[in-house]
Amino acid sequence: MTQAAESSLEAGREAIARYAWHEGFELLVRADTEGDELSPADLERLGEAGWWTGRLDACIAARERAFASYREDGNARRAAIVAMALAKDYFAKGSSSIGAGWISRAERLLAEEPECLEHGWLQRLRAVLAHEGAGDYEKALEHGRQALELGTKFGDRELQAVALQDQGRALVAIGNVDEGMALIDEATVGAVSGELRPYETGVIYCNTITTCKELADYRRAGDWTEAAKRWCDRQSIAGFPGMCRVYRASVMLVQGDWPGAEVEARRACDELREFNVSYAAEAFYELGEIRLRAGDLSAAEKAFKQAHELGRDPQPGLALLRLAEGKTQSACSCIDRALADESRDLYRARLLPAHVEIAVAAGDLEKAGGATEELEAIAEKYGSDALRATAGSARARLALGQGDTGGAVRASREALRRWQSIDAPYETAELRMLLASAYVADNDQDSAVLELEAARAAFERLGAVAGTRHA
Structure with missing residues (x-):
């Protein structure tokens, strides 16, 4: 290796050690170009730096070289870890068959190994696939428990944290919300306190926000999204910010900041196209929701179609x-x-x-x-205020359709209170419209006018052209 390459290599290692991903990536690429081939550990560093800076193709290329080097050196356990990382990379690209192939490689490499930490990481990956891929939450829970046992046995706090959270996510999905959220909260302590490596910290932030969003717990999702954004800014990273922007757009949409939500969604679309296909698809879907509420049906349809092209049901x-x-x-x-x-x-x-x-x-x-x-x-099973408000809105709409004006008024007023407590201005305005219709059917014109005027004012503030027209 030339002196210049060796200098770049040492500087690159030092940069990666302090999580200076952009600097580390450039230095390791320079070392790789100027001198002999990098060691498999250095190739892993190059792949990690490529991942954090949003260069997924460069990340994959480096990791595939690292895998081949570890295999050549007879290091089956480390090769299996790299194979699992490559599986996740290919799933992110939308190449699920290639991702599955890398999982099979990892399984085969570890099949003849005595029980070790790497088996725990394999169990963790199986938990993720069962949860996010197959929707088999019981299986995800079991894999998560096995991963936690191995993480505890071998003293790996990163594996313990993500496995604990995986169990929490599975319990929430099954309907054991309180128990599941308690485990998720416990796992987040390590992320907030800075005890964990950057990747596992990001995973915990991401999964916590996803769980809150699935429960329609928008306030909590918003809090965690802001915390994740601050963390991403401190780390100077590219991929996770785009993923966080998708969540921010969703939360801001509910909270009524539509211009801000659209900015975040569009930036996420740009950042994630070549990094994570499923999140890019979700960003386009959020953009469609924003334009639909604003009454721009043409732009909404275009965004929904782009989400569909990337694999998201519109x-x-x-x-x-x-x-x-x-x-x-x-x-x-x-x-x-x-x-x-x-x-x-x-x-x-x-x-x-x-x-x-x-x-x-x-x-x-x-x-x-x-x-x-x-x-x-x-809504009763999972218990969040937003789910109960949504169910109440549906009950009010049904009652009005059935001609049950008294039931429609009661259900609308209850749902309205819930939406107001959540601070969801668009949903609140829509409920006012529904309540106004119920009042009209009940011959209460004064109350109907009050609700219509309040709805119109809210729609105008939001920029909901279609809503303003109907109010």
Whole structure:
């Protein structure tokens, strides 16, 4: 190795050690270019720096070289760790078959090894695949428990933290919310206190926010999103900020900051296209939701189609867009198909409110009634205020469709109080519109006018053109 390459290599190692990812990446690339091939450990450092700076292709190339070097050196355990990292990289690119192939390689490499820490990381990866891929939460819970046992046995605090959180996520998904959130809170202590490596810290932030968002706990999701953003800024990293922007856009949309939400969503689209396909797809979907609420149906449809191209089901947004266009039968077909393909409770809870609204518009009150009851059962099971508010809104809409004006008024007022407590201005304004319709049906014109005026003012503040037009 030349003197220049050796100098770059040492400087690159030092930069990586202090998490100066951009500097470390450039220095290690220079060392690799100027001298002999890097060691497998240095190639791992180069891959990690590429990952943190959003250069996924460079990350994969370095890790594949590291894997080959470890295999050549007979280091099966370290090769298995790199294989697992490559599996996650290929899943992020949307190349699931290649990702599965790397998992098989890791399993084969560890099959003849005595029980070791690397088996724990393999169990952890299986927990993630069971949870996020198959939606098999019981299996995810079992893999998480095995990972935690091995992490504890071998004294690896990173594995202990993420495995503990994996168990918490699985318990929440099953419906044991209090127990699950307690484990998630325990796992976040290490992330907040700076005890963990950057990757595991980012994973814990990301998964905590995802769980809060799935529970529709927007306030808590917002708090954790801001904490994650501050952490990303301190780390000067590229990939995780884009992923955090997706969550920020979602939370800001609910809180009523639509211009800010759109900025975050568009930046996430740009940052994540070549880094994580599923998050990029989610960013486009959020952009579609923003434009739909603003009444820009053409832009909303374009964003929903881009989300679909990247693998994200564009429902319920596209179904509600069709309803706004007056294409009720098309809306019914969209939402029915989405529900037929989804069995997970919290994911169905995202679709069911649109199902009720569309079914009522189509005059299918029996279908709307079934969807309302299912949504109420999910809200009772998981217990978040936003889920209960959503279920109450559905009940009010159904009651109004059935001609039960008294029931519609009661359900609307209760849901309105919940949405106000959550600080969700658009949902609050929509409920005021629904309540106004119930008042009109009950011959209470004065109360109807009050609600309509309040709704109009809220829609104008938000920039909801369609809502303002109907108020």
